[in-house]
Amino acid sequence: RFKRSAANAQPPPAAAGGGGNMAMFQTLSGIVSSTTDASQRMDKFSELVKKLVGDHSIPQLKELVDCMLAEESTFALFARPVLQQVAEQMDKLKNGEIRELALHTLDKLRGRVVSFEEEDFVIRELLSEVYQAEGGWSDAAKCLAAINLETGTRCRTPLQKAEKYVKIAELYLEDDDAVSADTFCTRAAMVMHEVQDVPLQLRFRVCHARILDSKRKFLDAASKYCDLSQETFGGQICEGDLLQLLKCAVTCAILAPAGPQRSRILALLCKDERIRSVDHFEILQKMFLERLIHGSEVQKFEESLLPHQKASLADGQTVLERAVLQHNVLAASRVYKNMRLPDLGLLLEVPAERAEKIAAKMIAEQRLDGFIDQNSGIIHFSVGDENLQQWDRHIRNVCNQVNSVLAKVKDQSAMRDA
Numbered sequence: 001r002f003k004r005s006a007a008n009a010q011p012p013p014a015a016a017g018g019g020g021n022m023a024m025f026q027t028l029s030g031i032v033s034s035t036t037d038a039s040q041r042m043d044k045f046s047e048l049v050k051k052l053v054g055d056h057s058i059p060q061l062k063e064l065v066d067c068m069l070a071e072e073s074t075f076a077l078f079a080r081p082v083l084q085q086v087a088e089q090m091d092k093l094k095n096g097e098i099r100e101l102a103l104h105t106l107d108k109l110r111g112r113v114v115s116f117e118e119e120d121f122v123i124r125e126l127l128s129e130v131y132q133a134e135g136g137w138s139d140a141a142k143c144l145a146a147i148n149l150e151t152g153t154r155c156r157t158p159l160q161k162a163e164k165y166v167k168i169a170e171l172y173l174e175d176d177d178a179v180s181a182d183t184f185c186t187r188a189a190m191v192m193h194e195v196q197d198v199p200l201q202l203r204f205r206v207c208h209a210r211i212l213d214s215k216r217k218f219l220d221a222a223s224k225y226c227d228l229s230q231e232t233f234g235g236q237i238c239e240g241d242l243l244q245l246l247k248c249a250v251t252c253a254i255l256a257p258a259g260p261q262r263s264r265i266l267a268l269l270c271k272d273e274r275i276r277s278v279d280h281f282e283i284l285q286k287m288f289l290e291r292l293i294h295g296s297e298v299q300k301f302e303e304s305l306l307p308h309q310k311a312s313l314a315d316g317q318t319v320l321e322r323a324v325l326q327h328n329v330l331a332a333s334r335v336y337k338n339m340r341l342p343d344l345g346l347l348l349e350v351p352a353e354r355a356e357k358i359a360a361k362m363i364a365e366q367r368l369d370g371f372i373d374q375n376s377g378i379i380h381f382s383v384g385d386e387n388l389q390q391w392d393r394h395i396r397n398v399c400n401q402v403n404s405v406l407a408k409v410k411d412q413s414a415m416r417d418a
Contacts, residue, residue, distance in 0.1 A: 024063040028075055042081055049085040058097050061086065062104050069108045080116060087122040095130045102127040117154055121147055132171070141171035141180070158194035161187075166200065169207045176308055178214035185211055198236050202228070206245070213248070214308050216319060219256040222265050225249035230272070247278050254283055254301065255309060255319050258326035259367035263288075279304065290331045293324055295349055325350065326367075329359050333368060333381035341377045352377075 031044045052061050065086065068079040075082075086105070090098055102123050113120045124143050131140035145168050149161050165188035172181035185207050192204055209224035229246035231237075246269075253269060256262045266288040269275055275284070280301045286293050302310070302320055312318055317325075328348050332339065344359065345352035359379055362368035369382040 021063050021066060024060060024067055028064075028067055032075070032078075041078070045078060045082050046085050049082065049089055053086075053089040053092050056093060056097060058093075058101055061101055065101075065105050065108055069112070080119070083116060083119045087119045087126075090123065090126055095133055098126055099130050102130075113148065117148065128171075137171045137174035138177060138180075141168045141175075141177075144168050144171070145184070158191040159197060159200070162191050162195045162204070163197075163200055165191075166204050166207055169211070170203070173207065173210050173214065176214060178211050178308075181207070181214070182211050198233050202233060202237060209248070213252055216308065216311070218252040218319070219261055219265070222249050222252035222256055222262075225252060226265060226268055243274060243278070246272065246274060250275075250278050250280060250284050251305070251309070254280065254287060255305075255323050257323065257367065258330045258362070259365070287327055290327075290334050292328050292331045292347070295324070298324055325358050326362060329355075329362060330368060333370060336381060338378050338380040341372075341379060344379060 027048070028045075031041060031048070034044070035041060049061075049064070052064065065083070067073065068075050068082050073079065083105070086101075090101060093101065105123055106120070106127070109116055109120055124147055128140040128143040131137075131143060144164060147164065149156050149164060165184045169181040169184040169188065172178075172184070185204070188204055188207075192201065195201060205224065205228055209221050209228065212218075212221035212224060225245050226249040229242050229249055231242075249265075249269060253262060253265050256265070266284065269284060270288045275281055278284075283293065283298060283301055286297075298320060305320065310318055310320070313322060325348055329344070332344065332347055339347075341356050342352040345355035348355050348358070350358075356372065356379075359368065359370075360372060363370055363372070370380050371382075372379045
């Protein structure tokens with residue numbers, strides 16, 4: 001029934017495991033027994049932490065953590081403020097020392113994070129920075145991803161949540177892990193509407209475009225990059241970054257499947273005043289003007305591609321090969337009304353059978369107007385008068401707008417009659 005004081009307390013099992021831990025236990029007990037004033041005790045604990053950090057004594061710091069977090073520890077009352085001191089002083093250590101101490105502390109905190117949320121947050125941020133300095137992007141992302149931002153006792157603002165989720169997504173993208181990046185980009189999207197920070201909004205949108213790029217959805221990625229490159233953001237983004245986004249848009253547009261949607265993006269890019277200063281403008285211009293592109297012309301462009309952009313598809317061809325072949329089929333349809341399949345293969349620099357498969361797929365997906373006569377081995381291209389088609393589209397748009405105005409007039413008239 002007598003209360004045990006820290007001065008004459010027996011070390012817990014965790015502290016009794018070795019001479020080093022026993023020495024640390026006695027040091028801490030001496031601090032507690034030296035005074036009854038809580039603030040003076042904390043001052044001495046702080047001095048101890050600063051001395052151990054200054055001496056780069058990682059084993060003793062680990063012993064300190066063990067004593068504070070031991071089962072039925074007699075220092076439980078001081079555990080949180082002492083660990084807070086350790087977390088705050090940790091950035092004064094070397095990277096290797098931070099990693100060793102941080103991993104040890106996080107292991108001891110496992111299952112008890114609810115009581116040490118802020119300390120866990122600070123330590124994980126420091127450990128993530130160490131991993132980033134070493135190029136361990138996925139480890140850095142996983143370290144930050146373990147922080148509880150949603151259900152913790154401390155309320156995080158939408159800005160804090162969004163910044164962390166975007167950072168985690170960016171780290172995963174550095175390792176080409178688009179699936180994990182997409183998970184955290186989606187979480188960021190849930191709070192981004194409450195964030196007014198322009199640079200963070202840009203990072204989020206760039207992150208989304210990069211995910212589409214990594215998933216080889218080049219048409220959507222080109223559209224996102226193109227939109228971003230043409231926004232000024234009130235002068236908050238430097239011209240060099242916008243030019244880099246324009247370069248990404250060009251790359252994705254070249255790799256995108258040929259068709260009407262890509263033609264619209266190519267038109268937008270070619271209207272940009274800065275486009276001539278971007279690498280690979282010549283290939284982009286040829287695609288926009290629907291001119292034939294030979295294999296030797298894309299070699300330099302292929303060297304500039306990222307690993308996921310060089311990946312082979314199910315049929316064995318690369319994304320670039322597919323894009324160039326489909327473009328050349330489309331270019332041929334603008335020059336010829338019909339041609340023999342062997343001649344088409346010769347033009348595309350592939351066997352006739354492969355040329356037929358490429359053209360048939362494009363026709364089936366309504367990206368190419370025409371039909372293939374397999375009996376005669378001839379492909380027929382349906383090329384209408386582009387001027388007349390454009391005139392028809394203008395008339396259709398005007399009629400739709402007139403109908404919209406009439407509908408609004410009727411609605412207003414009905415409201416007045418009522």
